[in-house]
Every structure is written in C-alpha cells, then in structure tokens.
Amino acid sequence: MGIQKSYGFPRSIYVLVIVIALLLVPNFLSYFYTRFIALLLLTIGCALAYNIIFGFTGLFSLGHGAFFGLSGYVFAICISRFHISFEVSMMASVLITVGVATILGVVLVRVRDIYFAFLTLGFGWLFYTLILKLHYITGGTDGLYIRTPQILWFNTTTMPLKDLTIFLYYFIIFLLIIFAWFIYRLNNSPLGLTFKAIRDNPDRAEFIGINVKKYKLYALVISTFWLSIMGALYASVMGIMTPTVLHYSFSLELAVMVLLGGGMLSPLWGTILGAGVYYILKYYLSMVAPAFWNMLVGILICVIIFGFREGIVGRIRFISKKEG
Amino acid sequence: MSLLQVENLKKYFGEVHAVDGVSFEISRGEAVSLVGPNGAGKTTLINLLSGKYEPDEGKILFEGENITGKAPYLLTDKLSRSFQIVSLFDNLTTLDNVRCGIFSREGKSKKIFYFIDKDADVTKEALDILRPVLFDKMKISPANMPHPFRKWLDVCVAITMRPKLILLDEPTSGISKFEKEEYMEQLMSIIKRQKVTLLMVEHDIDVVIKYTSRVLVMDKGKLIADGKPNEVLASEEVKSVW
Numbered sequence A: 001m002g003i004q005k006s007y008g009f010p011r012s013i014y015v016l017v018i019v020i021a022l023l024l025v026p027n028f029l030s031y032f033y034t035r036f037i038a039l040l041l042l043t044i045g046c047a048l049a050y051n052i053i054f055g056f057t058g059l060f061s062l063g064h065g066a067f068f069g070l071s072g073y074v075f076a077i078c079i080s081r082f083h084i085s086f087e088v089s090m091m092a093s094v095l096i097t098v099g100v101a102t103i104l105g106v107v108l109v110r111v112r113d114i115y116f117a118f119l120t121l122g123f124g125w126l127f128y129t130l131i132l133k134l135h136y137i138t139g140g141t142d143g144l145y146i147r148t149p150q151i152l153w154f155n156t157t158t159m160p161l162k163d164l165t166i167f168l169y170y171f172i173i174f175l176l177i178i179f180a181w182f183i184y185r186l187n188n189s190p191l192g193l194t195f196k197a198i199r200d201n202p203d204r205a206e207f208i209g210i211n212v213k214k215y216k217l218y219a220l221v222i223s224t225f226w227l228s229i230m231g232a233l234y235a236s237v238m239g240i241m242t243p244t245v246l247h248y249s250f251s252l253e254l255a256v257m258v259l260l261g262g263g264m265l266s267p268l269w270g271t272i273l274g275a276g277v278y279y280i281l282k283y284y285l286s287m288v289a290p291a292f293w294n295m296l297v298g299i300l301i302c303v304i305i306f307g308f309r310e311g312i313v314g315r316i317r318f319i320s321k322k323e324g
Numbered sequence B: 001m002s003l004l005q006v007e008n009l010k011k012y013f014g015e016v017h018a019v020d021g022v023s024f025e026i027s028r029g030e031a032v033s034l035v036g037p038n039g040a041g042k043t044t045l046i047n048l049l050s051g052k053y054e055p056d057e058g059k060i061l062f063e064g065e066n067i068t069g070k071a072p073y074l075l076t077d078k079l080s081r082s083f084q085i086v087s088l089f090d091n092l093t094t095l096d097n098v099r100c101g102i103f104s105r106e107g108k109s110k111k112i113f114y115f116i117d118k119d120a121d122v123t124k125e126a127l128d129i130l131r132p133v134l135f136d137k138m139k140i141s142p143a144n145m146p147h148p149f150r151k152w153l154d155v156c157v158a159i160t161m162r163p164k165l166i167l168l169d170e171p172t173s174g175i176s177k178f179e180k181e182e183y184m185e186q187l188m189s190i191i192k193r194q195k196v197t198l199l200m201v202e203h204d205i206d207v208v209i210k211y212t213s214r215v216l217v218m219d220k221g222k223l224i225a226d227g228k229p230n231e232v233l234a235s236e237e238v239k240s241v242w
Helices: A014-029 A031-056 A062-079 A086-106 A113-133 A161-187 A192-200 A202-207 A214-240 A249-262 A269-288 A291-306 A311-321 B042-049 B095-105 B120-134 B147-159 B177-193 B203-211 B229-234 B236-241
Strands: B004-013 B016-024 B032-035 B057-060 B080-081 B165-167 B197-201 B216-217 B223-227
Touching: A014 A161, A031 A062, A031 A192, A031 A214, A031 A249, A031 A269, A031 B095, A062 A086, A062 A113, A062 A214, A062 A249, A086 A113, A086 A214, A086 A269, A113 A214, A113 A249, A161 A192, A161 A214, A192 A202, A192 A214, A192 B095, A202 B120, A249 A269, A269 A291, A269 A311, B004 B042, B016 B042, B016 B057, B016 B223, B016 B229, B032 B042, B032 B203, B042 B080, B042 B165, B042 B197, B080 B147, B095 B120, B095 B147, B120 B147, B147 B165, B177 B203, B203 B229, B203 B236, B216 B229, B223 B236, B229 B236
Parallel strands: B032 B197, B032 B216, B080 B165, B165 B197
Antiparallel strands: B004 B016, B004 B057, B216 B223
C-alpha cells in the first residue's frame, strides 16, 4: 500500500544519469578533478555512514572520526609495514574497526544524549593520542605513507599514479552505489523504522518491546562497518594517513553535513546533498580566502542552519525534549 | 489462577514512600480502575508493574510467573501500557507509530531487506486500529495533532502489543466532557474485542462507575479500599481522601 511516501530513488532515470556522468569523469576531467571527486564521494560515504547513527538512531557521536582514522591506519600499516595485499588489508581494517566499535559499543549504548557524545569524544581522543604517540608504528605527525597496493589480480603496483587513482575511482563508485542502495533499503525497512523510533523516544520504544541497547549497538556496528570501508579507501586514494582525520572535528563536520542536507528527513538524498555541498564549498572557500575560509564556512553554516526548520536549533530542542 | 498477583510491593524515593506495601490480585477479563488523590502512588504502581522501575521489595506474578524487575521490552506480550503524559514517536507518521509496534510484536524489527509498505498485513492491521478515530491523520506526525488524538494514539500503540493486561494511565485526562463518552466507548469496544484485562488510573468518577466493575483506592502509597465502585466510593474513608 502506498500509504507512506518512500524516500530515495523516486526517479531512477536521474540516478542513471548521475551514475553515467560519474563514470565518464576520468575521460573528460583531469587527474586532479578525478581525485577530487573520488574524495568527494568518500566524504559522501562517510556522511551516509555517520547518518545511520546520527539521523536514524539519534545518537550524536564525536568518535566517528576516530573509527574512520583507525580503519585507515590499520589499512596503511597492513599495506606498508606488513606488505599485505589490498583486499586482505581492507578486510583487516574493517574487522578490527568494527571489533573495536562493538567492544566500546557495549559501554556506549548504556548512555544517551550528551553523555553519549562525550563518551565517544573521550574514546576518540584516546585513539587520536595513541596514533600520534605510537610514532614508530604510525609515523606520528609526519603521517604514514602507503605503498602502491596489489589490488586483486590487477597489476597495480607498476601502474602510474594517475591510472591507479582512476582504478580506485571506479572501485569507489561501485561501493558507493551498493552503499546508497543499502541506505535506501534501510530507510524503508522495519530496522530503519525501529532506529527512528529509538531516535524519537527511546523510553517508549522499550514499552513496545524494543531492546533499545541492542538496537543501538546494531546501529553502531552497521555505521562503523561502512565507515571503515571508507577509511581504507581514503587511505589508498590519499597515499598517506595523517592523525588529523582522527580528530573529533571530522565527526563534527560529518554532523554538519547531515544537518546541512536534512539527513534526518531524507537519509539518502539529504545526506548526499549535504556532504556534497559542504565538501565543494569548503574546497572553494579555502582557495578564495585561504585565511578566512574557516570563518566563512562557519558563517555559512549559521545562515543555512537558521534557515532550515530541522536545523541545529530544532535538533537541540528535540534532544532536550527527550531529556525532559 | 489470577492473571496478575501483586504481593507487598514497595518503592521508596528517599523519604517518600511512593508505594508502600501494596497487595492485590486481578483476574482475567476484569476491568479495574485505580483511583486516589494526587501523589497517592498510582503512576508509580503502574511504573512498577510495567517494568519501568524496579521495586524495593515485594513480588509481581503474572499468570504465576515472577516478572518482578524485568525490563519493559520483555513484558510487552503480557502487559503493555499507555502514558499519563503522552509518549509517542513524534517524527514518525501516525501510521508508522503503530506499524513500528506491530513489527516489534511479530519479531520483524531486525529485517533490513524488507519493504515496510509491501507488508500488507501489518499495514492493514495498523489501519484497522487507527481508522475509527484517526482515519484522516494517517500520514501526519502526531506532533501536529490535537491532544485528544495524541492520547488516543498513545493507547493504540499500547493495544498493538496485543497484551493480556493493559495498563492505562489516565486515558481521559485532558479530554473534554463532551468527547469523553465517545472516546471511552471506542476504547472499551477495542478492549472487549481483544478480550484484554484492563487496569486504568482514572480521575473521573463517572467513567469509573460506568466502565469498570471494580475499583482500587490508593492513598499515601497504601491501598485503602478494594471493591465495587458504588460501594467503595460511598464509604466514609474513601470520601475523606478523594
């Protein structure tokens, strides 16, 4: 029954056009822009993953940057220090990141709202400092360079950097299409509905038979699973991992992207839009006004947020209503 | 065997003896009201029964099974409840408020690759529950509805659990005199149809007399009277407190 308007993929023809346009990018645009769009797509992936915990389940995490960075570092260490192949390194980084998230999650799901935010901030800071201080493994502030990996059966180690980036670009598009489809299905599924119920009113959710802690853990695991894939891909596109991505400011940026696009109302398109707009704006503002770009981004966020009904203000009211 | 058996239940909040040694039984099919002055411990008692609070002392038996201190989500097939202050999923549609409960009851909450809208049975059941009162409000969110509709939806969400015992915390509070009767008629017809045992906290004496066959009176955390509404409410002790 078409009672509820389902979000996402309403006009499959547009999706097709976008995908074809993205596939043609390396043929028409320079290497620089291919890499730029690859990183843009990864940012969108991160925002979509973040939205599972933030927009769906209503948990404000400040530790997702740390999970992202952790995955990237595990990947980089596997490739560069242990000379493990691309796919095995990727699996290792996903497994370790999701494992860590699950262990921490057992503690994290016991708290809510502002306490959840601060606990994730605490764990995130811990990882940030660890990566920074264990410089004999991670390279510390210098970062960790990543050797050109051997990807599946392809002869990537001898490829020029340009071709490798294009290769990774297609791989990212492939994964992101799967991820977008996953979000679309989640948004229309009972699990997605259950997450949203927990977001709106965790107390009542308990009284309709939902084990809130267990479902929060599911959300965290699903979210970090996709985030860790993005982390490993980010490491391979960048060719270097630096500790800055583990900083909580990256988690905050993800939250801003979701809010900017209205990821709570429209988990798929809202988040894609928010992340895309934010990334492009940040890039161009940093070129136009290198000294002031942070300030300009800040002002812009304020303006856009105050213009939307579901902005930060609505969010705080929403959270404080749950508290009260 | 009685459906619900409460033995010497106690809950203290510091100096306040919210529920102080309450014992009673409810048989299957009964409609019982719980009355008393403000602060008598009625809502605390409901919170204890539904698993929101853990009692300091005493036992709660449901069909002979000890359910004392069990988490609310484990109890919903036995007893479910509505709230004095309406508690809903305000950013979901009215329909999804109910459907979320049905999916949970049927153990389908975990499904990812499963379209909500394609499950015609669940949607039909939700529509059947909502139709009598909220037929034109399926697609709006309850945040934008007037209070009586929100109150009704709160009860609907509790009913979707198909419990054996339903605990309604002041189902008619905030509903005008003129709407109350129709509202209660709708409510009682669903309760009778589903053969649910009812325990409700109520302040309106007319509702108590008309719709329930037994009344429990609480004051200062203690149960002071138990019996037929007309007799109990006429006694001097009850009159002095309520």
